[in-house]
Amino acid sequence: MGKTIKLKRGHDIILEGGAIKVLGETPQIATYALKPANNFGIKPKLMVKTGAEVKAGTPLFYDKNNESALFCAPVSGEVVDIVRGEKRKLLEIRILADKEISYENLGTKTEISALDREAVVAGLLKSGAWPMLRMRPFAKVAKPGDTPKAIFISGFDSAPLAPDYNFIMQGKAEAFQNGLDVLKLLTDGPIHLNLRGGEHSCDAFEKAEGVVKNHFYGPHPSGTIGVQIHHIDPIRKGESVWYINPQDVITIGKVFTEGIFDPQRTIAVTGAEFGVRKYYETRLGCNIEPFVKDNLTGSGHTRFVSGSPLLGDKIEPNGFLSFWDCQLTSIHERDYPEFQGWLMPSYKRPTASLAFPWSMEKDTKFVANTSTHGEQRSFIVTGQYEKVLPMDIYPVYLLKAIMAKDIENMEGLGIYEVAEDEMAICEFVCTSKQPVTDWIRFGLDMIEKEG
Amino acid sequence: MLGDNFKNRIAEEIHKTLDNIKPHVSEGKPFHWLHSFFDGNYTFLFQPGTVTNTRVHMRDGIDSKRTMFIVVIALIPCLLFGMFNVGHQHFGPLVAATSDLLNGINTNSLSFDLIMEKVNALAAVHPALADAVYEATRKPLEENEQMAIIYPVLDHLANVGFWGKFFFGLIKVLPIVIVSYVTGLGIEFAIAQMKGHPIAEGFLVSGMLIPLIMPVTIPLWMVAVATAFAVIIGKEIFGGTGMNILNVALMARVFIFFAYPTYISGEKVWIDGLVDGASGATALAQGASGGVNAFAWSWWDMFIGTIPGSIGETSTLMIIIGAFILIWTGIGSWRVMLSVMLGAGAMGLLLNIVSLSPSIENQFLAVPFYYHWVLGGLAFGAVFMATDPVTASQTTKGKWIYGFLIGFFAILIRVLNPAYPEGIMLAILFFNVFAPLIDYFVVQANIKRRLAYAKK
Numbered sequence: 001m002g003k004t005i006k007l008k009r010g011h012d013i014i015l016e017g018g019a020i021k022v023l024g025e026t027p028q029i030a031t032y033a034l035k036p037a038n039n040f041g042i043k044p045k046l047m048v049k050t051g052a053e054v055k056a057g058t059p060l061f062y063d064k065n066n067e068s069a070l071f072c073a074p075v076s077g078e079v080v081d082i083v084r085g086e087k088r089k090l091l092e093i094r095i096l097a098d099k100e101i102s103y104e105n106l107g108t109k110t111e112i113s114a115l116d117r118e119a120v121v122a123g124l125l126k127s128g129a130w131p132m133l134r135m136r137p138f139a140k141v142a143k144p145g146d147t148p149k150a151i152f153i154s155g156f157d158s159a160p161l162a163p164d165y166n167f168i169m170q171g172k173a174e175a176f177q178n179g180l181d182v183l184k185l186l187t188d189g190p191i192h193l194n195l196r197g198g199e200h201s202c203d204a205f206e207k208a209e210g211v212v213k214n215h216f217y218g219p220h221p222s223g224t225i226g227v228q229i230h231h232i233d234p235i236r237k238g239e240s241v242w243y244i245n246p247q248d249v250i251t252i253g254k255v256f257t258e259g260i261f262d263p264q265r266t267i268a269v270t271g272a273e274f275g276v277r278k279y280y281e282t283r284l285g286c287n288i289e290p291f292v293k294d295n296l297t298g299s300g301h302t303r304f305v306s307g308s309p310l311l312g313d314k315i316e317p318n319g320f321l322s323f324w325d326c327q328l329t330s331i332h333e334r335d336y337p338e339f340q341g342w343l344m345p346s347y348k349r350p351t352a353s354l355a356f357p358w359s360m361e362k363d364t365k366f367v368a369n370t371s372t373h374g375e376q377r378s379f380i381v382t383g384q385y386e387k388v389l390p391m392d393i394y395p396v397y398l399l400k401a402i403m404a405k406d407i408e409n410m411e412g413l414g415i416y417e418v419a420e421d422e423m424a425i426c427e428f429v430c431t432s433k434q435p436v437t438d439w440i441r442f443g444l445d446m447i448e449k450e451g
Numbered sequence: 452m453l454g455d456n457f458k459n460r461i462a463e464e465i466h467k468t469l470d471n472i473k474p475h476v477s478e479g480k481p482f483h484w485l486h487s488f489f490d491g492n493y494t495f496l497f498q499p500g501t502v503t504n505t506r507v508h509m510r511d512g513i514d515s516k517r518t519m520f521i522v523v524i525a526l527i528p529c530l531l532f533g534m535f536n537v538g539h540q541h542f543g544p545l546v547a548a549t550s551d552l553l554n555g556i557n558t559n560s561l562s563f564d565l566i567m568e569k570v571n572a573l574a575a576v577h578p579a580l581a582d583a584v585y586e587a588t589r590k591p592l593e594e595n596e597q598m599a600i601i602y603p604v605l606d607h608l609a610n611v612g613f614w615g616k617f618f619f620g621l622i623k624v625l626p627i628v629i630v631s632y633v634t635g636l637g638i639e640f641a642i643a644q645m646k647g648h649p650i651a652e653g654f655l656v657s658g659m660l661i662p663l664i665m666p667v668t669i670p671l672w673m674v675a676v677a678t679a680f681a682v683i684i685g686k687e688i689f690g691g692t693g694m695n696i697l698n699v700a701l702m703a704r705v706f707i708f709f710a711y712p713t714y715i716s717g718e719k720v721w722i723d724g725l726v727d728g729a730s731g732a733t734a735l736a737q738g739a740s741g742g743v744n745a746f747a748w749s750w751w752d753m754f755i756g757t758i759p760g761s762i763g764e765t766s767t768l769m770i771i772i773g774a775f776i777l778i779w780t781g782i783g784s785w786r787v788m789l790s791v792m793l794g795a796g797a798m799g800l801l802l803n804i805v806s807l808s809p810s811i812e813n814q815f816l817a818v819p820f821y822y823h824w825v826l827g828g829l830a831f832g833a834v835f836m837a838t839d840p841v842t843a844s845q846t847t848k849g850k851w852i853y854g855f856l857i858g859f860f861a862i863l864i865r866v867l868n869p870a871y872p873e874g875i876m877l878a879i880l881f882f883n884v885f886a887p888l889i890d891y892f893v894v895q896a897n898i899k900r901r902l903a904y905a906k907k
Contacts, residue, residue, distance in 0.1 A: 341498025374514020378693025
């Protein structure tokens with residue numbers, strides 16, 4: 001029943017610094033935080049004050065435009081800091097975690113078979129688990145009023161250094177199945193569980209029932225949700241598809257099997273700048289300082305990213321992972337000039353082009369850094385994005401429509417089908433160093449406002 | 452490693468020097484007008500330490516400078532062969548005439564006056580001989596004393612080899628290259644300074660293309676004027692590199708073609724120092740006048756490129772080497788190159804079929820289609836100019852259509868339009884204009900597919 005999709009176009013960036021598949025002993029993590037301004041693109045209305053005692057599942061804030069979905073504390077403890085930025089933008093709500101987590105009783109514990117859609121929606125909205133459901137188009141928190149035509153779960157991440165869900169999800173088959181059973185009630189269409197073709201997935205995925213399993217072959221961005229939706233059930237204007245990370249499926253299941261908001265996350269600590277790179281069991285929004293401290297090798301000039309080096313939020317060394325992320329990456333901040341760097345590069349740098357002596361080396365692991373490797377220019381080279389984006393889309397034309405604020409053409413050229421996840425690889429390969437993902441977000445925001 | 456340390460030391464010293472200069476070209480300082488010039492040179496020497504500032508934290512190693520530079524590298528075989536060929540064309544008839552003359556002298560079959568008459572004729576086209584004649588006649592000398600001065604020069608001339616030809620060409624071609632770069636880059640720097648833009652690398656390629664599509668006899672001032680026209684009218688008024696509609700190098704050529712046609716067409720311009728009585732006609736002109744039998748060269752000569760023509764366009768072999776570099780590095784579109792050749796072949800074949808009709812008198816129609824691939828500037832245009840990504844079609848399907856039509860029309864113009872002996876220049880410019888339209892239809896098809904699905 002599931003499809004097998006073989007993608008030829010794309011590019012795998014092979015980097016030094018992957019996490020070894022070992023569950024490390026999680027260090028003491030003192031604080032957790034939600035980051036309203038950066039993560040959700042919403043107008044948050046705060047519901048707690050500094051000093052308040054919260055439990056896991058206590059509401060912290062809501063969106064003024066969508067009051068029903070609550071954003072809740074991932075741990076119990078004390079709200080120690082509410083960080084605001086320019087124009088009093090709500091940046092972070094920090095919670096000093098209790099040693100022993102106590103949970104808000106949501107009153108949603110029930111037999112899953114006895115649930116209906118209404119109860120699921122209501123339960124998720126108040127539990128704090130709702131924002132884990134995202135929608136396409138826009139790659140934002142799902143709208144409770146919509147009924148998606150399908151729900152997508154990508155069982156693998158093809159981005160460089162990405163965590164391996166087969167490792168993270170192993171032994172969690174039952175909890176995952178519970179979550180799937182809940183999700184099924186949210187859509188009239190199917191749940192698509194997309195797996196990497198040609199490899200044996202973990203039990204949680206292999207044994208999952210009531211889902212359509214599709215297999216994707218091919219390089220990055222085959223693991224991104226937009227590419228998968230495009231090949232299985234493309235989105236057109238007016239339609240929506242929801243998607244969710246595999247780990248969050250478990251959290252959603254627990255809202256009904258145990259009646260609590262328990263957003264556990266196994267995260268991967270990656271990047272060549274870290275000495276120890278393993279998987280750790282933490283919770284949503286964890287502070288990264290314990291993983292950074294005494295773990296830096298090499299340059300000492302490091303950028304920390306919540307997400308992969310290809311796409312993620314830049315965070316401080318004492319910052320917090322973002323809402324949907326289960327990966328912490330370190331990357332060398334290379335902010336000094338290189339003599340004749342464009343002509344005679346002094347080190348091997350990752351490239352999708354064929355213009356370097358090492359372009360044909362298939363097994364080389366590159367050490368990533370943040371250099372742009374050149375200056376920004378107008379669009380010059382053509383066909384470059386198409387080579388790495390396995391979709392029936394003309395990315396440069398789409399970008400130009402966005403730059404021209406031409407909504408009709410943006411729609412015609414497929415703005416509803418893309419978001420940063422797929423387009424990040426286009427930005428990576430761009431000879432002209434154009435800020436592709438920024439433009440895509442600009443276009444999506446405009447469409448959302450106007451359309 | 453010692454080598455690396457040395458390089459790093461030098462780099463550090465250069466960077467220190469540039470750091471010292473930098474304050475003097477900053478805003479409000481007396482040398483601010485050199486800011487763009489400084490910046491251009493700095494970024495040429497050092498890849499700046501800019502870091503990613505979007506949610507994508509790493510970028511590919513490739514950049515505009517390396518891309519353009521690889522195209523320049525791909526042009527080097529054509530440039531070097533062009534230099535050799537300028538010498539080869541110059542010395543070809545000269546060597547024959549000189550050998551003839553030497554033969555006459557050695558057999559004593561010529562009178563001294565006749566010898567001197569012939570020497571003077573040859574001296575008009577070859578500077579070394581002119582010097583010798585001047586040396587021999589500036590003061591009264593005996594005939595045999597004059598002969599003693601002139602004879603070794605003639606002897607040397609009759610035995611000129613590869614390097615002699617190459618250096619002659621080098622000296623003729625280098626000034627054209629320099630004028631093209633100095634004019635173009637000068638204007639680019641000035642405009643970048645005026646507009647406060649960084650200097651784009653586009654002219655690195657255009658500056659090399661322009662000399663290669665000129666006849667060697669082109670006056671240098673004309674190169675300068677044409678380059679200025681191409682850069683200002685062809686590119687900068689549209690917004691600079693990446694924004695132009697027409698290929699910049701072809702703009703320079705077409706400017707001379709229409710403003711000073713006698714300097715870039717006809718039979719006299721392709722060989723520097725044409726010996727009296729020798730033909731300077733290109734193979735293209737020969738084909739146009741008498742069909743395949745009028746060619747003075749074989750297909751292989753044309754393929755190797757030892758024929759008269761614009762400096763860099765004659766050698767299909769060197770162009771193929773360049774094409775190989777562009778395709779191997781993924782920088783030139785093989786689709787465009789191949790489709791131009793297919794289009795040209797298709798039109799050539801079509802004309803071959805038409806020529807079977809007895810009422811057709813134009814012999815050029817009957818020239819076998821595979822000659823068209825090695826004649827004139829077709830191959831050069833296909834590989835280096837039609838592929839210019841800024842002015843070509845941008846979509847994959849569009850590239851096939853665009854390339855095919857260029858080849859198709861290039862041969863149509865070449866064979867059937869007596870006013871324009873070579874069609875590739877006009878065909879490329881013509882379809883530069885149409886490329887956005889071709890893309891428009893390809894993109895509209897994509898939009899329609901999407902809308903059709905939405906209606907289901």
